[in-house]
Amino acid sequence: MSIASHDTASTPLPHPSSAQDAAAEPGREAPIADWVTIEDLDRDPFPIYARMRAEAPVHWVPAINRYMVVGFDACHEVEQDADRFSADEEGSLMKRSMGHSMLRKDDPEHQIDRASYGSTLRPATIKNVWMEIFAKNHRTWMDHLLAAGPGADFVWDYAAPYTADNLRLIMGFHSATQEDMQRWSQTLINGTGNYADDPEVWAQAERSSAEVDAAIDEMIPYLLRHPDASLLSGLASMPIPMEAIRANLKMTIGGGLNEPRDVLATTVWALLNRPEQLAAVQADPSLWGAAFEESVRWVAPIGMYPRQVTQATVLDGIRLPAGAHLGIVLGAANRDASRWDNAEEYDLLRPKQAHLAFGGGQHFCAGTWIARAQVAQVSLPAVFAELPGLRLAPPEASVDKGWVFRGMTQMPVAW
Amino acid sequence: MPTITYHQPSGERTTLEVAEGATVMRTAVTNGVPGIVGECGGQAMCATCHVYVRGDVALPERSEDEDEMLDCTSSERTDASRLGCQIAVGGGLDSLEVDVPASQV
Numbered sequence: 170m171s172i173a174s175h176d177t178a179s180t181p182l183p184h185p186s187s188a189q190d191a192a193a194e195p196g197r198e199a200p201i202a203d204w205v206t207i208e209d210l211d212r213d214p215f216p217i218y219a220r221m222r223a224e225a226p227v228h229w230v231p232a233i234n235r236y237m238v239v240g241f242d243a244c245h246e247v248e249q250d251a252d253r254f255s256a257d258e259e260g261s262l263m264k265r266s267m268g269h270s271m272l273r274k275d276d277p278e279h280q281i282d283r284a285s286y287g288s289t290l291r292p293a294t295i296k297n298v299w300m301e302i303f304a305k306n307h308r309t310w311m312d313h314l315l316a317a318g319p320g321a322d323f324v325w326d327y328a329a330p331y332t333a334d335n336l337r338l339i340m341g342f343h344s345a346t347q348e349d350m351q352r353w354s355q356t357l358i359n360g361t362g363n364y365a366d367d368p369e370v371w372a373q374a375e376r377s378s379a380e381v382d383a384a385i386d387e388m389i390p391y392l393l394r395h396p397d398a399s400l401l402s403g404l405a406s407m408p409i410p411m412e413a414i415r416a417n418l419k420m421t422i423g424g425g426l427n428e429p430r431d432v433l434a435t436t437v438w439a440l441l442n443r444p445e446q447l448a449a450v451q452a453d454p455s456l457w458g459a460a461f462e463e464s465v466r467w468v469a470p471i472g473m474y475p476r477q478v479t480q481a482t483v484l485d486g487i488r489l490p491a492g493a494h495l496g497i498v499l500g501a502a503n504r505d506a507s508r509w510d511n512a513e514e515y516d517l518l519r520p521k522q523a524h525l526a527f528g529g530g531q532h533f534c535a536g537t538w539i540a541r542a543q544v545a546q547v548s549l550p551a552v553f554a555e556l557p558g559l560r561l562a563p564p565e566a567s568v569d570k571g572w573v574f575r576g577m578t579q580m581p582v583a584w
Numbered sequence: 585m586p587t588i589t590y591h592q593p594s595g596e597r598t599t600l601e602v603a604e605g606a607t608v609m610r611t612a613v614t615n616g617v618p619g620i621v622g623e624c625g626g627q628a629m630c631a632t633c634h635v636y637v638r639g640d641v642a643l644p645e646r647s648e649d650e651d652e653m654l655d656c657t658s659s660e661r662t663d664a665s666r667l668g669c670q671i672a673v674g675g676g677l678d679s680l681e682v683d684v685p686a687s688q689v
Contacts, residue, residue: 291649523688533627
């Protein structure tokens with residue numbers, strides 16, 4: 170997610186040199202991965218992650234001016250220890266783009282914001298309220314895809330508008346359109362990743378931020394009169410500072426649309442390229458959940474997020490100085506060969522094992538159950554039932570891209 | 585000191601002495617007891633610390649959050665099902681014995 174700059178341009182921060190500290194904290198310095206480039210990561214990060222993991226679980230990466238944590242055990246240790254690894258990162262671009270949301274707070278402050286989301290994203294509400302809405306939105310956007318005809322793009326004619334419309338209603342933005350949701354999501358995310366400090370990217374993020382603020386101000390009085398199960402409706406009557414509400418909702422727009430869109434398209438792409446696995450899941454619909462979980466393991470939609478080290482420490486044998494900025498690379502942890510056989514392969518029949526695609530600890534994804542429901546329970550079974558002849562048209566036209574966020578950017582299909 | 589005992593599906597048994605207030609989930613994760621994941625760190629959000637409590641012990645009622653999450657467990661829910669993050673020893677409860685389910689994900 171956010172890549173903040175810090176003072177040292179291309180070398181690791183100096184390690185505190187106290188002999189006592191060194192004695193108390195064995196461990197080696199992180200290797201310097203000066204061979205890693207953002208361009209290569211963006212095209213295909215997985216061979217890079219494999220090479221890094223083989224060498225060390227944590228590297229200093231000059232190209233992104235932070236440490237990258239690529240081993241499963243190291244990523245898991247960070248997630249479970251918020252005292253040593255803070256989410257409240259200094260200089261966070263996410264804070265600039267979206268405001269200071271719960272994703273960049275530690276407990277106890279984080280917990281207050283998290284609790285303010287109430288039961289909206291929890292399984293009982295999903296079952297009682299959202300499933301029917303997901304089914305309706307699937308119908309709308311499947312009809313749109315059918316009307317577009319063979320050659321339509323699975324991402325842009327179905328997955329994106331379907332997940333955007335779902336999120337619009339979950340959040341309570343009744344006066345907005347799914348196109349608004351997509352524009353807000355992308356421009357706010359672009360701000361979060363604006364390492365190049367491009368003024369046009371900031372301008373677009375600021376415009377979206379102002380539009381979201383206006384939509385919130387418009388919807389709150391309406392939802393106070395007409396309450397529903399949405400996030401905004403619950404927040405409307407809650408004693409939470411408006412500033413926190415705005416930041417949390419912007420984070421949720423960024424975290425609740427691109428990700429289910431990407432896992433949906435990636436899963437369809439994986440299955441269309443592996444007819445024997447598609448046949449297995451069509452023969453046994455109870456496997457749709459496994460198809461989804463394997464997809465987020467294989468290509469985590471959020472590939473990396475930041476943390477900051479609060480005190481000099483050793484992480485899985487690698488010394489880290491106080492204040493160090495880390496990238497927790499879930500996309501790499503989820504392909505750690507010490508945990509999964511044939512980790513680079515998509516195999517929905519592999520033995521089930523917990524992955525890190527939803528993060529862990531206090532920042533475990535609040536939208537996990539929403540994503541599973543809208544993608545694995547509603548969309549995937551319906552798409553393949555209604556389009557039995559679905560195919561990539563042609564296969565080589567599909568494009569998978571990205572590393573901080575990764576998904577299909579182009580996926581023409583026919584049926 | 586209070587104790588928590590974990591019974592694995594294999595029949596293997598681990599008994600740990602713990603501090604007052606220690607939860608079944610945190611104790612398992614901290615001590616490397618297999619079969620309990622605890623992905624969400626104890627927020628009753630992920631349903632990966634499911635256990636079956638042995639015997640008729642006085643535990644607090646299931647909250648609404650715990651109850652709905654127990655409907656999402658990988659292994660079958662029974663009357664003995666609890667989330668390990670929501671139950672603790674201490675306060676008059678000196679020992680807890682739980683069966684670890686065959687799967688959490």
